[in-house]
Amino acid sequence: MALRVGRIPFLVCAPFFHDFLGRESEFSDVEFVDGAPSAHCAGLKNGSIHLSPASSITFAQKPDAFVLAPDICTSCSFEVRSVKLFSKMPIEELSHKMVCLTAQSMTSINLLKILLQERFGLEPVYKSGTYESTDDACLLIGDQALEENERHRFAYDYDLGALWQDWQHVPFVFGAWIIAKSALKPDLEQTLFRYLQATRDSVEKFRENPIQALDRWLACYPVDLPRSIVENYYSAIDYRFTDERKSSLSLFFEHAAALGLIEKAPTLEFLY
Incomplete structure (x- = not known):
């Protein structure tokens, strides 16, 4: 075998x-x-x-x-660069807004939910699937996130590794x-x-x-x-x-x- x-x-x-x-x-x-x-x-x-x-x-x-x-x-080390939330608005304004989630990684999805709810006190609306122009933010990982970094299509982006370490003081x-x-x-x-x-x-x-x-x-x-x-x-x-x-x-x-x-x-x- x-x-x-x-x-x-x-x-x-x-x-x-x-x-x-x-x-x-x-x-x-x-x-x-x-x-x-x-x-x-x-x-x-x-x-x-x-x-x-x-x-x-x-x-x-x-x-x-x-x-x-x-x-x-x-x-x-601090920023991971390849697990990011891209948003049209500041993260603090995402309550009741539509956040599109990548289907590629449950760890990143759960980390985002923990950060938004426990660190920022937010209750967004989540959807799975492909990002659409009507969505307010999207979570991307891996090479897709790295490529999105270079497109500069969103006003705001947040590195989940940095958000966690800034909050919990561990990588x-x-x-x-x-x-x-x-x-x-x-x-x-x-x-x-x-x-x-x-x-x-x-x-x-x-x-x-x-x-x-x-x-x-x-x-x-x-x-x-x-x-x-x-x-x-x-x-x-x-x-x-x-x-x-x-x-x-x-x-x-x-x-x-x-x-x-x-x-x-x-x-x-x-x-x-």
């Missing part, structure tokens, strides 16, 4: 996956499945994939089924490496540990030579952005799952549970 890995073809995940491109034959026991964070959230929960750098809220939705990789995640964890406990069986466990080490190596190689790594990544997953914007983006992203970030993730789950977005705040459980 192959280890099925959910791969997210967004720039934010390039450090995790660039080094595997063109080397798939060296990992014949690994099957990559491309998709958005929301697709991998569903795949983890229904058992169609074994692990992914998925939306962090996924762990809280079925915690007994998963463990977390203890040392790698997707977080930010937000948008994605965690979530591992289904089904991958801990004897026929997969060796492959799992080998794959995770190769992922750590991939992140390190990206740090050492981001230009070469991005050349490889963008050849497979091009984006409509100037190369300078792409390269500068990684100054905002941090992939270390520190104790501070683990505490931040638990705090996020507590807020989500308080608003009824998840059943309860789970205890974090790690691979080792």
Whole structure:
């Protein structure tokens, strides 16, 4: 049986996956499945994939089924730049206004709801689907958010990573490496540990030579952005799952549970 890995073809995940491109034959026991964070959230929960750098809220939705990789995640130094609320009006005026939500990430959706309700005391009207000109604001993530940054179509934009850190004084964890406990069986466990080490190596190689790594990544997953914007983006992203970030993730789950977005705040459980 192959280890099925959910791969997210967004720039934010390039450090995790660039080094595997063109080397798939060296990992014949690994099957990559491309998709958005929301697709991998569903795949983890229904058992169609074994692990992914998925939306962090996924762990809280079925915690007994998963463990977390203890040392790698997707977080930010302050601004994340690729998870943003774009608005026609100041954020304080969004009560009873229409906010369009991306369907790509439940973590970002829940984070936005927590921020708007608990930090700003707002009650917007939410809709899912494609942004329309009659909507007052929209939440975009990943490459779509980075591309929207360059269009300057909205009077206001708000970085959700910055809003959380300014409020809670800890960096937000948008994605965690979530591992289904089904991958801990004897026929997969060796492959799992080998794959995770190769992922750590991939992140390190990206740090050492981001230009070469991005050349490889963008050849497979091009984006409509100037190369300078792409390269500068990684100054905002941090992939270390520190104790501070683990505490931040638990705090996020507590807020989500308080608003009824998840059943309860789970205890974090790690691979080792």
